[in-house]
Amino acid sequence: MTKDDIKQVVLDIIADIAPDEDLTAVKPEVRLRDQLSLDSMDFLDIVMELRKKHGIEVPEADYVQLASLDSCANYLHPKFEAKGK
Amino acid sequence: MSSKPRIVITGLGLTAPNGNSLGEFRANLLAGKARIAVIDVRHMGKHPAGVCDFDTNKWQKRKELRIGTRVGSISIFCAREALGDSGLDWDKVDKSRVGVYLGITEHGNVETENEIHNISQFGNDTKYWTHHHNPRTVANNPAGEVTMNMGITGPHYTIGAACAAGNAGLIQAAQMLQLGEVDIAFAGGVSESIHTFGIFAGFKNQGALGAHEDPTKASRPFDKNRNGIVISEGGAIYVLERLDDALARGARIIAEIAGWCINSDATDAVLPNPERQTECVHMALKRAGMKPQDIHIVSTHATATALGDIQECTALRNVFTDCPDTKINNTKSFIGHCMGAAGALELAGNLPSFDDNWVHPTINIDELDPECAMPGLVINHPVKVARVDTILNNSFGMLGINSALIVKKYGVA
Numbered sequence: 001m002t003k004d005d006i007k008q009v010v011l012d013i014i015a016d017i018a019p020d021e022d023l024t025a026v027k028p029e030v031r032l033r034d035q036l037s038l039d040s041m042d043f044l045d046i047v048m049e050l051r052k053k054h055g056i057e058v059p060e061a062d063y064v065q066l067a068s069l070d071s072c073a074n075y076l077h078p079k080f081e082a083k084g085k
Numbered sequence: 086m087s088s089k090p091r092i093v094i095t096g097l098g099l100t101a102p103n104g105n106s107l108g109e110f111r112a113n114l115l116a117g118k119a120r121i122a123v124i125d126v127r128h129m130g131k132h133p134a135g136v137c138d139f140d141t142n143k144w145q146k147r148k149e150l151r152i153g154t155r156v157g158s159i160s161i162f163c164a165r166e167a168l169g170d171s172g173l174d175w176d177k178v179d180k181s182r183v184g185v186y187l188g189i190t191e192h193g194n195v196e197t198e199n200e201i202h203n204i205s206q207f208g209n210d211t212k213y214w215t216h217h218h219n220p221r222t223v224a225n226n227p228a229g230e231v232t233m234n235m236g237i238t239g240p241h242y243t244i245g246a247a248c249a250a251g252n253a254g255l256i257q258a259a260q261m262l263q264l265g266e267v268d269i270a271f272a273g274g275v276s277e278s279i280h281t282f283g284i285f286a287g288f289k290n291q292g293a294l295g296a297h298e299d300p301t302k303a304s305r306p307f308d309k310n311r312n313g314i315v316i317s318e319g320g321a322i323y324v325l326e327r328l329d330d331a332l333a334r335g336a337r338i339i340a341e342i343a344g345w346c347i348n349s350d351a352t353d354a355v356l357p358n359p360e361r362q363t364e365c366v367h368m369a370l371k372r373a374g375m376k377p378q379d380i381h382i383v384s385t386h387a388t389a390t391a392l393g394d395i396q397e398c399t400a401l402r403n404v405f406t407d408c409p410d411t412k413i414n415n416t417k418s419f420i421g422h423c424m425g426a427a428g429a430l431e432l433a434g435n436l437p438s439f440d441d442n443w444v445h446p447t448i449n450i451d452e453l454d455p456e457c458a459m460p461g462l463v464i465n466h467p468v469k470v471a472r473v474d475t476i477l478n479n480s481f482g483m484l485g486i487n488s489a490l491i492v493k494k495y496g497v498a
Contacts, residue, residue, distance in 0.1 A: 041152070
């Protein structure tokens with residue numbers, strides 16, 4: 001799974017948890033909270049969906065790594081690779 | 086209650102299995118149209134149930150719907166519709182002087198069952214248990230969701246009162262208005278109970294779950310062959326104000342709260358006590374300054390259980406002897422038992438009688454149970470009467486909670 005694929009995985013999750021948001025112009029380098037209406041409970045939803053759908057754990061200390069699509073891709077890429085995805 | 090401020094109803098919003106507005110609901114009651122679906126209940130298969138089909142997206146964003154509860158959504162729809170009906174200029178209302186008081190039979194069963202099912206898909210590992218569980222299941226959830234949706238900063242809470250809850254919500258609001266705690270109250274009752282299998286299983290194992298090959302005939306209070314409750318969801322929320330405030334803003338006054346009583350059987354968890362019910366109705370009449378003969382419509386609680394219906398009829402025969410102008414009806418025969426919403430919805434269905442002088446019936450009576458025979462019982466077809474100035478709304482619940490609420494047409498003595 002490429003980093004672009006991972007960004008799409010995260011965007012798909014956000015589309016489910018924040019269905020009112022327009023995701024067509026999300027900038028990968030900008031913090032998600034700076035361009036979308038997301039709160040801390042929403043980020044917990046992202047963590048939960050990564051766990052449920054992909055078996056990937058994000059420890060609380062690493063939540064900051066989910067700040068932007070770019071940081072998500074960089075952080076999650078080795079985890080997906082470790083899963084053989 | 087003459088020394089206390091008079092309380093009036095100035096708005097109403099509802100969703101019932103057979104109507105999403107008072108007009109639609111009322112038209113179906115007068116036309117004899119029940120609406121009960123057959124749903125697939127988790128672990129239990131198909132059962133009749135009253136399902137509401139209001140537009141959930143009318144007043145909520147999709148994210149609100151995802152995070153919130155079904156009963157929160159019902160509450161928001163009803164409260165928003167009530168606001169529209171009230172004619173209040175919402176932008177000019179001091180939101181800190183608005184209270185939300187919603188009656189509930191129970192809350193949290195639905196969300197808890199859903200999460201138990203959810204983690205069962207993951208080996209019952211609780212790390213898959215949603216972090217939304219607690220805000221969804223706190224007992225104030227439906228009222229709290231209303232405040233967040235509408236920007237209300239006054240008090241909000243729910244009133245847990247089993248199936249007497251709809252009346253209890255209205256009574257609580259009237260009391261808070263009389264105390265001056267708030268200037269405007271959104272109050273009534275709400276329920277999402279069809280989404281919990283536990284309620285169905287509990288009633289079934291109690292021998293009190295209604296069934297019929299035609300789901301619209303499954304709820305048949307007072308019929309000799311009745312066999313139990315049809316569980317339904319729904320909501321009815323009213324705008325209540327002090328009379329002086331309503332008059333000052335030129336509000337349309339739908340009805341005046343005339344009197345009420347809540348008491349307790351202190352005898353049995355599930356079997357009603359007609360002696361205490363009789364006392365409850367008598368006390369409500371006394372507080373309203375009325376005699377039984379003054380009541381034009383009695384909206385019964387009867388849920389179509391074998392014993393419960395007889396107990397209520399016994400209580401009503403105790404009170405309404407020699408009352409030729411008193412008509413008695415039942416709304417659950419159309420919509421099932423809307424649990425926490427029942428009392429509030431059943432009152433709503435009768436309110437238009439103040440204007441049209443029609444009394445909707447109790448339907449689905451093929452053979453009247455002799456033990457439920459009462460003078461004035463309106464059976465299967467609506468009746469037109471000379472006048473309707475008063476409604477007594479009965480609502481009773483488990484653990485022996487009884488409530489009687491009397492409303493009257495505004496402007497009559």
